[in-house]
Amino acid sequence: MPSAELVLETNDLGYAYRPGQFAIRHLSVGLRKGEVLGLLGRNGAGKTTTVRLLTTLLPPTEGTATVLGHDLRTGGRALRQHLGVVLQSESLDFVSVERNLTLYAFLWGVPREVAKGRAEEMLELFELGHARQRKPWALSGGERRRFQVARELMHDMSILFLDEPTVGLDAIARRRILRYLKDRARSGLSIVFTTHILHEADMLCDRIAVLHLGRAIALDTSEGLKAKYGGAREVLAVFAAPLPAELRAQLAGELVERGATLLAPSEELESAATRVAFRSAEAESLLPWLSQWAHARHLEVDRMSVEAASLESAFLGMIGEADDGSAESSPVPGRVEGALAPGGGGRLT
């Protein structure tokens, strides 16, 4: 559970490539000790720019931020020595995987013996033991990504920034790494994590900020986002016997009256006549109604199910809403000031 202590706080932080052309704007967010904060967004939403801003690779052009008590603009080395950063682009030295790990630890001033032990730990954890003598460019795409994360974990840090660290990883490696990161967060490491794989964010992140066209349009827990933006969900009712045509038509009509959208049954299924599927924003409240409807007609229902709200549907809902907003506020959508979703820059802590 993250503590209340804020290790990172931004206030209206922004970065403009050119005057008036913002990659990120009005970012106000806080990160607590031991918290995993996810940054979600479409390509070009500003996730990588945010990571680069918060790690001092880019200078903010507006707003303020403090990281571990240091001003982002002036903190420099004193600030960066507490950060770990896995950038989106692959970086490597022209030596073996194992030497890369120990050399990187040397750069960070990790004592030689500690570095040796940690390299062994990382090689095992990231399943790179078999490749320790290989050069990083000779690794597969997934191995190279694992190597990037492993190398960063060679030194101590208070905040770890991970910019799409699981791209190209297989499901087992991904789960293993996420579990490790979760454990590290439990022991106090704060993590900022960007990804396009939404169930990953769902699994790892305590809170998720959704960026769109350079602004944070939402910040909440995964459950909170699903509840707010999850939208319509699918309901499936399976009757014990095929529904007579007139009853099916009657049910369809009443569901449509209640705002549901009927889903076409799969013709190829023999059991299609026993099934009714629909989508509704009020899925939960329709279940008791459907049960009563069947009971009143002496129809036996085998089972009813509602698909779980997914972060993906919530994400799509948020982006859809934001796009509608930006279309209304500006005739030219884009990263230009004034063309972004209204209210997107509200304070999020």
Next chain:
Amino acid sequence: MKLPPVLRLVVRNFASNLDPLTVVIRFGQPAVTIIVLGTMFSTIISSAVTGGSSYAAFLVPGMVAFQMITGGVVSGNLFWLDRRWSMVEQVFSGPFLRSEYLGGLVLTSLLFSLVGVGIMMVVGLPFTGLPGLTPEGAALVLLTVALGSIFFAGLLITLGTRLRSANAYFSIQSFLQLFVIFLSTVYYPVTSRTPRALALVFYANPLTYAANSIRDAFGGTLGISDLQGLGILALLATAAFLAAAWAFRSMDLGPIQ
């Protein structure tokens, strides 16, 4: 005990980017030039042209001066590769200042040049005998190569911050290297018969001052012109270093090819 950041970066520069083949080629090429070119041209070039010594003995100080380019090229390439493989970004996101990274590159260049000076002097011994270096002469040789190395490192690093294509960087670097060497007094002296326009170009080239000064130091004939040459080199090295420092401040860390 933790080394200072600049030294950690220098150790990393040597450990990570200088494979044995590169080192052998970088030092081997001028060494072979001394042996082969020196021997062959000594048989056809009169010592009157080279100021009384054999051509090989004339060439050795030139190859010593050439080490400032070797060092500069090494650190320029190191920087380019770091940029290409995103290590610049990675280092900048760590506990280092940009100035320390630049300082690390320049120090790497310096060390490489000075090792090269030693190797060239050893390789040249059979041709030059023990050079008549006074303490002032030795200091001038080291200082000249050091300043020249800073100049070329600064120049190539500045270039590396502005270019986004490996082809462009390596083409310009090769062209510059060739141009600078052949338009200097490394291989031949400027004499009264040298075309005036060419002589002017020669004297606009810092390598000319370096080669001439080192030759004078080897021959024990240091004069005021050598100190002037050193002053010009110092100015050029300062300008190139400041240009590189400025370029670092405004460098775009985005992807390059």
